[in-house]
Amino acid sequence: xxxxxxxxxxxxxxxxxxxxxxxxxxxxxxxxxxxxxxxxxxxxxxxxxxxxxxxxxxxxxxxxxxxxxxxxxxxxxxxxxxxxxxxxxxxxxxxxxxxxxxxxxxxxxxxxxxxxxxxxxxxxxxxxxxxxxxxxxxxxxxxxxxxxxxxxxxxxxxxxxxxxxxxxxxxxxxxxxxxxxxxxxxxxxxxxxxxxxxxxxxxxxxxxxxxxxxxxxxxxxxxxxxxxxxxxxxxxxxxxxxxxxxxxxxxxxxxxxxxxxxxxxxxxxxxxxxxxxxxxxxxxxxxxxxxxxxxxxxxxxxxxxxxxxxxxxxxxxxxxxxxxxxxxxxxxxxxxxxxxxxxxxxxxxxxxxxxxxxxxxxxxxxxxxxxxxxxxxxxxxxxxxxxxxxxxxxxxxxxxxxxxxxxxxxxxxxxxxxxxxxxxxxxxxxxxxxxxxxxxxxxxxxxxxxxxxxxxxxxxxxxxxxxxxxxxxxxxxxxxxxxxxxxxxxxxxxxxxxxxxxxxxxxxxxxxxxxxxxxxxxxxxxxxxxxxxxxxxxxxxxxxxxxxxxxxxxxxxxxxxxxxxxxxxxxxxxxxxxxxxxxxxxxxxxxxxxxxxxxxxxxxxxxxxxxxxxxxxxxxxxxxxxxxxxxx
Amino acid sequence: xxxxxxxxxxxxxxxxxxxxxxxxxxxxxxxxxxxxxxxxxxxxxxxxxxxxxxxxxxxxxxxxxxxxxxxxxxxxxxxxxxxxxxxxxxxxxxxxxxxxxxxx
Numbered sequence: 001x002x003x004x005x006x007x008x009x010x011x012x013x014x015x016x017x018x019x020x021x022x023x024x025x026x027x028x029x030x031x032x033x034x035x036x037x038x039x040x041x042x043x044x045x046x047x048x049x050x051x052x053x054x055x056x057x058x059x060x061x062x063x064x065x066x067x068x069x070x071x072x073x074x075x076x077x078x079x080x081x082x083x084x085x086x087x088x089x090x091x092x093x094x095x096x097x098x099x100x101x102x103x104x105x106x107x108x109x110x111x112x113x114x115x116x117x118x119x120x121x122x123x124x125x126x127x128x129x130x131x132x133x134x135x136x137x138x139x140x141x142x143x144x145x146x147x148x149x150x151x152x153x154x155x156x157x158x159x160x161x162x163x164x165x166x167x168x169x170x171x172x173x174x175x176x177x178x179x180x181x182x183x184x185x186x187x188x189x190x191x192x193x194x195x196x197x198x199x200x201x202x203x204x205x206x207x208x209x210x211x212x213x214x215x216x217x218x219x220x221x222x223x224x225x226x227x228x229x230x231x232x233x234x235x236x237x238x239x240x241x242x243x244x245x246x247x248x249x250x251x252x253x254x255x256x257x258x259x260x261x262x263x264x265x266x267x268x269x270x271x272x273x274x275x276x277x278x279x280x281x282x283x284x285x286x287x288x289x290x291x292x293x294x295x296x297x298x299x300x301x302x303x304x305x306x307x308x309x310x311x312x313x314x315x316x317x318x319x320x321x322x323x324x325x326x327x328x329x330x331x332x333x334x335x336x337x338x339x340x341x342x343x344x345x346x347x348x349x350x351x352x353x354x355x356x357x358x359x360x361x362x363x364x365x366x367x368x369x370x371x372x373x374x375x376x377x378x379x380x381x382x383x384x385x386x387x388x389x390x391x392x393x394x395x396x397x398x399x400x401x402x403x404x405x406x407x408x409x410x411x412x413x414x415x416x417x418x419x420x421x422x423x424x425x426x427x428x429x430x431x432x433x434x435x436x437x438x439x440x441x442x443x444x445x446x447x448x449x450x451x452x453x454x455x456x457x458x459x460x461x462x463x464x465x466x467x468x469x470x471x472x473x474x475x476x477x478x479x480x481x482x483x484x485x486x487x488x489x490x491x492x493x494x495x496x497x498x499x500x501x502x503x504x505x506x507x508x509x510x511x512x513x514x515x516x517x518x519x520x521x522x523x524x525x526x527x528x529x530x531x532x533x534x535x536x537x538x539x540x541x542x543x544x545x546x547x548x549x550x551x552x553x554x555x556x557x558x559x560x561x562x563x564x565x566x567x568x569x570x571x572x573x574x575x576x577x578x579x580x581x582x583x584x585x586x587x588x589x590x591x592x593x594x595x596x597x598x599x600x601x602x603x604x605x606x607x608x609x610x611x612x613x614x615x616x617x618x619x620x621x622x623x624x625x626x627x628x629x630x631x632x
Numbered sequence: 633x634x635x636x637x638x639x640x641x642x643x644x645x646x647x648x649x650x651x652x653x654x655x656x657x658x659x660x661x662x663x664x665x666x667x668x669x670x671x672x673x674x675x676x677x678x679x680x681x682x683x684x685x686x687x688x689x690x691x692x693x694x695x696x697x698x699x700x701x702x703x704x705x706x707x708x709x710x711x712x713x714x715x716x717x718x719x720x721x722x723x724x725x726x727x728x729x730x731x732x733x734x735x736x
Contacts, residue, residue, distance in 0.1 A: 220727070221736065225728065241728065245728065
C-alpha cells in the first residue's frame with residue numbers, strides 16, 4: 001500500500017490514459033508488475049528447491065502458505081485417525097483427483113476448473129482452485145496448437161500440439177523434454193507407493209512366530225537400534241554405548257545381512273571383551289584379523305557362519321589374543337585338524353566354553369582328545385552337527401571333570417551305544433547343570449536310569465529323537481529323583497517309528513508325563529513334548545485340570561500330541577498363569593479356542609485365520625466362558 | 633509452580649542440560665525405569681519431593697524426543713501392531729544412549 005501513495009507527489013514522466021485511469025482508481029501498474037515479478041521469482045526458487053509443481057503455483061499472499069501447512073497438517077491428522085482401509089481409499093481418491101487435474105491443466109481447458117465434489121476435503125480443493133485461478137490470470141496466454149513456441153527447458157523451437165506438456169514454470173515444453181518430465185513424475189510416484197500390504201502382514205506373522213510381538217509399542221531402545229541398523233551405511237562409530245547394545249545391533253545387522261567388511265569396524269572397540277557376530281559369512285581373512293588386532297583383550301568370541309575362518313586366522317588369533325575364555329565357532333570348515341589341535345593346546349587352559357557346530361571337513365575324535373587333555377577348566381561344551389566325531393568322543397568327554405553344561409548331537413549315521421552314555425553320565429553327572437542329548441537314537445532305559453542315579457543338580461534336560469527309552473524308564477527317572485525341579489524340559493520326538501508299536505509304550509507317555517509334572521511342575525518354565533503321541537487325553541486332563549497351578553510355565557509345545565483337544569487347551573490356560581506361548585501344530589481336535597490376553601497360540605489349522613491367535617484383552621475366565629458357549 | 637504439591641502431583645518436570653524444561657504427565661514419564669526410581673517416594677532421592685528431574689547428560693532436543701516417546705508409548709499401551717515412532721536418523725545414536733540411560 002505504502003508505495004502506491006509514495007509515488008503520488010513525485011515528478012513523473014509521460015504516461016498513458018490507462019495509467020491515469022488506474023491511478024485515479026488507486027491501482028498502480030508498477031505494483032502489479034512488481035507482484036508479477038516477485039511471483040515469478042518465487043516460482044523459480046520453488047522449482048530449485050525441488051518441490052512438486054503443484055506447490056509452485058501458490059497464491060501470492062503469504063498467509064496462504066500458512067493456511068496450506070495448517071490444512072496439510074489437519075489432513076494428516078485426520079488421515080491417521082481413520083481406519084487403514086478407509087485411509088487407503090481416501091488417498092487413492094486424492095491421487096485420482098490430482099491426476100484428473102493434471103490432465104486438465106495439460107489441455108488448458110477452462111472446463112477443467114470445475115470443482116470436483118468430495119465430502120471432507122472441500123477446503124483443500126477450494127485452495128487448489130484459487131491457486132489455479134490466480135495462476136491462469138497472470139499467466140501469458142498459451143499459443144494454440146500448430147504454432148511455434150520455444151521450449152521452456154531446452155529453449156528449442158517446436159510445434160505446439162494439443163499434447164504438449166506444461167513446463168515447471170507454466171510454459172510449454174517440447175516433446176523430448178515432456179517425455180523426460182513424465183518419466184520423472186512416474187519415478188516419483190513409484191517411490192511414493194508403499195510396499196504391498198501382504199508382505200507387511202507376513203512380516204507381522206513371522207515376528208509373532210519368533211515371539212517378538214508384545215502388547216503396546218516397542219521400547220525406545222529397540223526403536224533406536226532399528227533406526228541405526230536402517231542407516232548402517234552412514235555410521236562411522238557407535239561411541240560409548242554399553243556392550244549389550246553392541247550385541248543387539250550386531251544381531252540386527254546380521255539379520256539384515258549387512259554385517260560385512262564395511263560395517264564391521266563399527267563394532268570393534270579396543271575395550272570390548274565380547275565380539276558376537278551371528279552371521280559372519282561376508283567376513284574374510286583380513287576382517288577376522290582386524291577383529292583380533294583391534295580388540296586384543298577379547299574374552300568372548302561368537303562367530304557364526306564363519307566360512308572364511310582359516311588356519312592363518314587361528315594363528316593370528318593365538319598370537320594376538322591371550323585372554324579368550326569363551327569360543328563359539330559355527331561352520332568354520334576351513335580350519336584343519338592340526339590347527340584345531342594347536343588352538344586347544346595353546347588356548348586350552350583358559351577356555352571355559354567351547355561351542356562348535358556345523359563342522360564337516362575337520363574336527364574329529366583326535367581333536368576332542370586334545371580338548372580333553374588341554375582344557376581342564378572347561379565348563380560348557382557343545383558339539384552339534386560335527387560330522388566326524390563318533391562314539392569315541394562320547395567316551396572321551398568324561399575326562400572333562402569340571403563340565404557343567406553338555407550339549408551333544410552326533411550325526412545321523414553314527415551309532416552310539418548306551419554303555420558309553422551311561423559311563424558319561426555316571427562320571428560327570430553329579431556336576432552337570434545342563435544335559436542335552438539330541439539324536440541318540442539307540443540310547444535305552446539304562447541311560448535315564450543313570451541320569452536318575454547320578455544327576456543331582458540338573459536344571460535343563462533334553463533327550464530328543466529317541467526310539468528306545470520307554471515310558472516306564474522316564475517314569476522311573478522322575479520318581480523320587482534327588483534332583484531339584486527342572487526348569488527346562490525337552491522330550492520332543494521320543495517315540496517309536498516302527499509300524500507295529502510294541503506293547504510297552506515307547507517315549508514319554510502318560511505315566512512319565514504325570515511323574516515329570518509332579519516332580520518339576522513347580523519350577524518348570526519351558527516344556528517341549530512335541531510328538532510324544534502316547535500321552536493320553538485323561539492324563540492331560542488330570543495334569544491341566546485348572547486347579548493345579550504351574551506358576552512358572554511360560555512355553556509349552558504340544559504339537560502332534562494327538563489326544564489334545566479344546567478342553568485341554570482351556571485347562572492349560574487356567575493352570576498356567578504365566579503362559580506366554582502355546583505351540584499346537586497338528587492338534588486337529590483343537591477348535592474354536594478363545595485366546596486370553598497375553599497368550600500366543602501358534603499352529604491352529606484353520607486356513608482363514610492367522611496361523612497364530614492372540615488374546616485381545618479378555619481374561620482367562622471370560623475366554624473359557626466363551627469357549628464353553630461355543631463348544632457346549 | 634513446582635512445589636505446589638510435592639510428591640503426588642500429576643505432572644513432573646524434566647530438565648535438560650541446556651536448560652529446557654518439559655512438564656510431563658507422571659504416569660507417562662514412569663515408563664522410564666530410571667525416572668520411576670528417581671521419583672519413588674521410598675527411594676529417598678530429592679527428585680521424589682521436588683518432582684524435578686535434571687539430566688546433565690541429555691540435551692533439549694533429545695529430551696524432547698524422549699518426552700514425545702513417553703506419550704507415544706502411553707497412547708499405544710493396549711494396542712497391537714503399533715506404527716513405529718519416527719525421528720530423524722541423525723538423532724538416533726544420542727537417543728539410543730539416552731534410552732539406555734533412562735532404561736526405556
